Amino acid sequence: MLKVDNLVTSLHPGSRDQVDIVRSVSFSLEPGQILGVVGESGSGKSMMAYSLIDLLDRKIAITGGSIVFNGEDLSAAKQARMRELRGNRIAMIFQDPMVALNPVLTIGEQMIEAIQAHRRMSRRDAEAHAIKTLARVGIPSPESRMSAYAHEFSGGMRQRVVIAIAFLNEPDLIIADEATTALDVTIQSQILAEIQGLAEETGAAILWITHDLSLLSGFADAVMVMYAGQVIEIAPADRLFGAPRHPYTAALMRAVPVAGRTRLENLEGVPPSLADLPPGCAFAPRCPRAQPRCSQNVPPFEGDTTLGWRCFFPLEETP
Ligand SMILES: Nc1ncnc2c1ncn2[C@@H]1O[C@H](COP(=O)(O)OP(=O)(O)OP(=O)(O)O)[C@@H](O)[C@H]1O
Numbered sequence: 001m002l003k004v005d006n007l008v009t010s011l012h013p014g015s016r017d018q019v020d021i022v023r024s025v026s027f028s029l030e031p032g033q034i035l036g037v038v039g040e041s042g043s044g045k046s047m048m049a050y051s052l053i054d055l056l057d058r059k060i061a062i063t064g065g066s067i068v069f070n071g072e073d074l075s076a077a078k079q080a081r082m083r084e085l086r087g088n089r090i091a092m093i094f095q096d097p098m099v100a101l102n103p104v105l106t107i108g109e110q111m112i113e114a115i116q117a118h119r120r121m122s123r124r125d126a127e128a129h130a131i132k133t134l135a136r137v138g139i140p141s142p143e144s145r146m147s148a149y150a151h152e153f154s155g156g157m158r159q160r161v162v163i164a165i166a167f168l169n170e171p172d173l174i175i176a177d178e179a180t181t182a183l184d185v186t187i188q189s190q191i192l193a194e195i196q197g198l199a200e201e202t203g204a205a206i207l208w209i210t211h212d213l214s215l216l217s218g219f220a221d222a223v224m225v226m227y228a229g230q231v232i233e234i235a236p237a238d239r240l241f242g243a244p245r246h247p248y249t250a251a252l253m254r255a256v257p258v259a260g261r262t263r264l265e266n267l268e269g270v271p272p273s274l275a276d277l278p279p280g281c282a283f284a285p286r287c288p289r290a291q292p293r294c295s296q297n298v299p300p301f302e303g304d305t306t307l308g309w310r311c312f313f314p315l316e317e318t319p
């Protein structure tokens with residue numbers, strides 16, 4: 001359904017100041033699959049996602065690789081085509097629901113509009129479909145809530161509305177960037193369970209971006225860990241949580257998420273600047289397993305797009 005191959009995205013492309021911020025990222029997604037993307041702030045998660053749907057700043061552009069979505073090469077798609085796909089086949093969920101919602105239209109009007117913009121459906125059918133979808137994401141009394149405005153919902157309910165809108169036109173792909181980060185843990189886990197059910201029912205594939213690896217346990221089917229713009233490990237979730245191979249993944253697993261950020265108490269230092277990367281492995285300055293070789297050569301990616309890591313001295317397969 002989605003195949004991303006050696007994607008490179010750069011800041012100031014073609015100039016002397018070009019800095020690659022997404023560095024040769026490859027993965028694929030099948031219908032109904034949930035792929036979690038995790039990494040510290042600045043690791044390139046959002047830029048990778050925005051590259052897929054052409055939401056990059058003017059000074060940032062894709063400079064390598066390919067993105068194939070349902071057989072169509074998105075890296076070559078025109079802006080108008082991308083806009084069409086975004087409202088229809090691909091949906092986005094951001095951290096702040098107010099960005100997605102129109103403050104002066106009722107939730108019902110927005111939902112009916114979103115349906116009718118892409119489907120031939122009578123107003124009555126669209127309304128029924130909207131109510132059903134609101135109920136599906138856990139909005140109580142959805143019929144009466146149709147006439148409410150965004151500001152009349154709590155934060156958690158508002159994000160549920162945004163999720164309902166994302167699923168309205170049964171997209172093939174949903175990209176969620178820190179979609180539940182602002183919500184408390186109980187509400188987060190309710191919403192994740194609803195999303196899991198909806199992905200299964202509708203066959204939508206989900207790219208779920210978070211800085212909190214623990215959130216993905218029991219939710220994602222596969223996990224991709226990013227560091228300094230690269231994929232440093234990718235694996236089926238059970239396998240990654242059971243036996244991480246990359247030392248950075250192991251460090252993330254012991255990290256404690258605090259107030260929307262991950263504090264890596266067990267790990268010294270910060271990720272390197274992309275404009276000034278260390279010569280060998282990007283993680284070497286912080287890695288407890290680093291050997292002299294790690295600062296001399298860049299470790300190649302071992303494996304394929306479903307299971308692999310980028311490390312000369314990976315952890316044992318069975319702990
Ligand atoms: N508009 C921009 N202009 C210049 N550099 C940018 C811009 N947006 C992102 N970057 C740089 O690209 C790199 C990747 O950023 P990105 O936003 O993708 O990280 P992230 O993993 O999503 O982080 P976070 O968890 O904080 O959202 C960072 O080094 C960042 O400074």
Ligand code: SF4
Binds near residue numbers: 282284285
């Ligand atoms: S290549 Fe070396 S420095 Fe990099 S993660 Fe592996 S052990 Fe650590």
Ligand SMILES: [Mg+2]
Binds near residue numbers: 045046047177
């Ligand atoms: Mg981000």
